[in-house]
Amino acid sequence: MLYALERIGMEATVTDDHEKIMSSDKVIFPGVGEASSAMKYLKEFGLDSVIKNLQQPVLGICLGMQLMCKYSEENDTDCLGIFDADVKKFDLASRQLKVPQIGWNQLSGFSKPLFAGINEKPYCYFVHSYYAELCKETAAVTEYGIEFSSALQKNNFYGVQFHPEKSATVGEQILKNFISL
C-alpha cells in the first residue's frame, strides 16, 4: 500500500496514534486478515470510535471496507456500522465458483468522484471470501455468482472491496482520485 502511494507521489505514515490519524488529510484503512480479531484490535486501542468520527476522507480497502459495514458473518462480528450493509460469505459451491474470488473482475454502475476518469467497466484485482451486500450506499457493483458492492460511499467514507494498490493503472487512478478529494 505504502509503495503504491509512493508510486503516485504521495507520502503516507502507518500509525495507530489517535492524534496523528485525526489530524491527517486523508486516512486509508487497509486490511488483510480476519474480521473478529481485527475488530477486537480496533476496540482494544480505541480506534473504532476514532475511525467512526473522522471528518476527512477515509478509504477502507478490502477487510477495511468490510469492517466499515454493520455486521460480518466472518466469525459473527459486529463491525463499525458506517455503511448500512451486512458482509456475507460467498456461498457458491453450487455454481462451481471458487472461494475466495481471486483475480480481476469488472466494476459497473459506479459513480464519481472516486471513479472520475475511469473508463466504462474497468477491471480491478480482488481477493476475498466475504462480500458486502448491495445497499443504498453501493458505489460500484461487481458480479461473482451474485452481485455485490465492490465500492461503498457515505459522506466522507469510501470503501472498496478490490485492491487499488494492485489494480494497475485503474487502481492508481482511483487512489489519485481519493487523494484529490
Place this chain on the structure above:
Amino acid sequence: MLTKRIIPCLDIKDGRTVKGTNFVNLRDAGDPVDLGALYAAQGADELVFLDITATNEKRKTLSELVNRISHHINIPFTVGGGISSIEDVSVLLQNGADKISVNTAAFKRPELINELAREFGSQCVVLAIDTRKEEDGEWYVYLNGGRVKTETKCFDWAKRGVELGAGEILLTSMNHDGTKQGFALDITSKLATALSVPVIASGGGGTMQHFVDVFEKGKADAALAASIFHFKEISIPELKGYLQERKINVRL
C-alpha cells in the same frame, strides 16, 4: 465476470533475470524489475518471480529485489524458490510480495502450509507442485526442482495442500515443461474441477491455441509461461486479443 489470468514467470539468479531451459544454458536477461514492469504495462495479470539462486546470501539479495519490485510494479506478484519458514515468508511479505509459493519444504513438512495460512492468510500461500506422469498413467509429485521423485500422487498432495490452507495451486507438468507442445490438460482439469481453490497451469504453453485449450479443456483459472514471453514468441496483448476472440474472458 472473473477473468482468466495470464502470468509471466521470471527466473531469478543473483538478483538478475535468467533465461534458459531446464536450468542449463542460463543467460542473463536483464533486470527483473524492468522486465516485470514491461509485462505489467502490457497487461500481464500477475507475475511470478522464482529465485533459483543457491547461495547463502540469496535471502538478502532476494528481499532487496522484492522491495524494488514493489516500488515499481502495480499488479500482484508471487515470490518462490527455497522458502521453508515463517521467517522467510515474513521478510518477503514485509518487502511487498503479495503471495509466496512453497514447494519441496512444504512437502517435507506439510504443517508449514498450515502455519503460513494461519499467520498470513491462505490468500498469500501458493502451493507449487512439480509433477510427472509415469508409465503407470499416474501423476507423481517431484521435489527439488524435479530431481527427486516421490511415491505421492499429485492429486492427493494437492488436495491435502488445500485442506492445510493453500490458497492456490501452481501446477507444473514436467512432461510438458519446455516442450511447447501444450499444457497438461488432463491433470490440470482434474485438479481445477475437484479443488475449491484456483489452479494455475504451467508447462508446455507454446502457441496461443494452447492457452485456449488450457482454459477451455483444462479448466485452469490462470496460465503461467516464461520463455515464450521472454523470447517474444508471443506477446501478452496479442495473446489476450486471441483469447477474447475465442470468447475467453480476459482483462484487456
